Amino acid sequence: MEGKVSVLLKRVGKMEPANVEEYKSLGGFEALEKAVKKMTKQEILDEVDKGVLLGRGGAAYPAGRKWKQMMAIEGDPKYIVCNGDEGEPGTFKDRELLSKTPLSVIEGMIIAGYVFSAKKGVIYIRGEYREIQKTFQVALDNARKAGYLGENIMGVEGFNYDIVIVSGAGAYVCGENSALLNSIEGKSGRPRVKPPHLAEVGLYSKPTLVNNVESFASIPVIIAEGGDAFRNYGVETSGGTKLICLSGHAKNKGVYEIGLGTSLYDILYSEEFGGGTASGRPIKFVHFGGQSGPIGFPEQFNVPYDHTSLKNVGLSVGSGAIVVMDDTVSLVEYCKKVIEFFVHESCGKCNPCRIGSERMLDLLNKFLDGTAVEGDIERLEELGNMIKLTAACGLGQTINTALNCCLKHSRYEFEALIKKNDVWE
Numbered sequence: 001m002e003g004k005v006s007v008l009l010k011r012v013g014k015m016e017p018a019n020v021e022e023y024k025s026l027g028g029f030e031a032l033e034k035a036v037k038k039m040t041k042q043e044i045l046d047e048v049d050k051g052v053l054l055g056r057g058g059a060a061y062p063a064g065r066k067w068k069q070m071m072a073i074e075g076d077p078k079y080i081v082c083n084g085d086e087g088e089p090g091t092f093k094d095r096e097l098l099s100k101t102p103l104s105v106i107e108g109m110i111i112a113g114y115v116f117s118a119k120k121g122v123i124y125i126r127g128e129y130r131e132i133q134k135t136f137q138v139a140l141d142n143a144r145k146a147g148y149l150g151e152n153i154m155g156v157e158g159f160n161y162d163i164v165i166v167s168g169a170g171a172y173v174c175g176e177n178s179a180l181l182n183s184i185e186g187k188s189g190r191p192r193v194k195p196p197h198l199a200e201v202g203l204y205s206k207p208t209l210v211n212n213v214e215s216f217a218s219i220p221v222i223i224a225e226g227g228d229a230f231r232n233y234g235v236e237t238s239g240g241t242k243l244i245c246l247s248g249h250a251k252n253k254g255v256y257e258i259g260l261g262t263s264l265y266d267i268l269y270s271e272e273f274g275g276g277t278a279s280g281r282p283i284k285f286v287h288f289g290g291q292s293g294p295i296g297f298p299e300q301f302n303v304p305y306d307h308t309s310l311k312n313v314g315l316s317v318g319s320g321a322i323v324v325m326d327d328t329v330s331l332v333e334y335c336k337k338v339i340e341f342f343v344h345e346s347c348g349k350c351n352p353c354r355i356g357s358e359r360m361l362d363l364l365n366k367f368l369d370g371t372a373v374e375g376d377i378e379r380l381e382e383l384g385n386m387i388k389l390t391a392a393c394g395l396g397q398t399i400n401t402a403l404n405c406c407l408k409h410s411r412y413e414f415e416a417l418i419k420k421n422d423v424w425e
């Protein structure tokens, strides 16, 4: 289904976000009732699989596959963890769900709790969303009062499950799922070496399902409407709707819900969405999916916005961030900002990322202060590739994604800043 849709956000503005009665009057908790009273656990897993829900946190791992893998793992207790860290720059869509329709996220987490017979769910919400944490807590309390959390949920004996909020403290790397679990456990928020996978050795070393806020919010839609109907909001290889975040120099900034497969060109240029740039100047480039994502240029924009189509032209959906830049922005300056971010956010666990990111920044600074020499572009490329290959987590492994896109497309912008070895100087 192309264009703007209202599926995950369908109740927004029509009810008090944390009010259970209003939520129910708009079809809320029907999916949970259906899952618990009319479906087997295998049927629930099959529907999630059919929906082709690719994880909305950035890595796009199929939720159906993750849920089935989790089901196959023995162990007790099992934990459900919702990743609401939302640290990826340019990403502000989980905020929309957490603040405006928190009960949808809670319903998705309860369905997961039921499927995996978990007793405890944890939602990790970034510390900067202090006010949203309060709203979410009220929604949890109301759900508990209404019998959707706690003991013998909905009168089903032995269905005991509750959810707590854990607050993040401002580190980007804590959005990485294993660092997030360490942070919940009260340890230093650094990624773990994988394998073992979190489905086997997760929170407190127990089997753990980690999904993003938007992924959980999609679960009630899949159960209520069926996996096929959910997939049909998107395309065959990438089902459902997606919340996208337009920012930077876009004229109409904000969060939009679209059917996956909507034209990227329309998203960027049509008045219904981004509307081009606020300055009226041409779009020079667009950064997709956060700092770890690729940068795209206008000749790549004539594609549908879905995981497969974007991948085919070297772009990605990632978290849903779409940062638009007009032609006043220097690519070299922009890359410097990206690397500065990684230097700041590197957790320091592995040397290539901790030290290498700083050396990348040193090299980029040379281009900007006029001291770059022949070979510096190659040194930058080599260093970025080395970090990517040797880093322990997704942060270091994506450090050069944006830079490589810029070098591939507009190497001349970097070359133009190289000091020439002029013998007559």
Ligand SMILES: Cc1cc2nc3c(=O)[nH]c(=O)nc-3n(C[C@H](O)[C@H](O)[C@H](O)COP(=O)(O)O)c2cc1C
Pocket (backbone or CB within 6 Å): 054, 055, 056, 057, 058, 059, 060, 061, 083, 084, 085, 086, 087, 088, 172, 173, 174, 175, 176, 177, 178, 210, 211, 212, 213, 215, 216, 393, 394, 395
């Ligand atoms: C450095 C880094 C930061 C991340 N930040 C987030 C985040 O803020 N929110 C999120 O949901 N996933 C984030 N992820 C991805 C998670 O590790 C994980 O893939 C995701 O929570 C799984 O949920 P999903 O399958 O529903 O997308 C991050 C990954 C990395 C490497």
Ligand code: SF4
Pocket (backbone or CB within 6 Å): 173, 190, 191, 345, 346, 347, 348, 349, 350, 351, 353, 354, 391, 392, 393, 394, 395, 396, 397
């Ligand atoms: S790659 Fe960077 S952020 Fe990831 S564990 Fe290593 S030092 Fe930490």
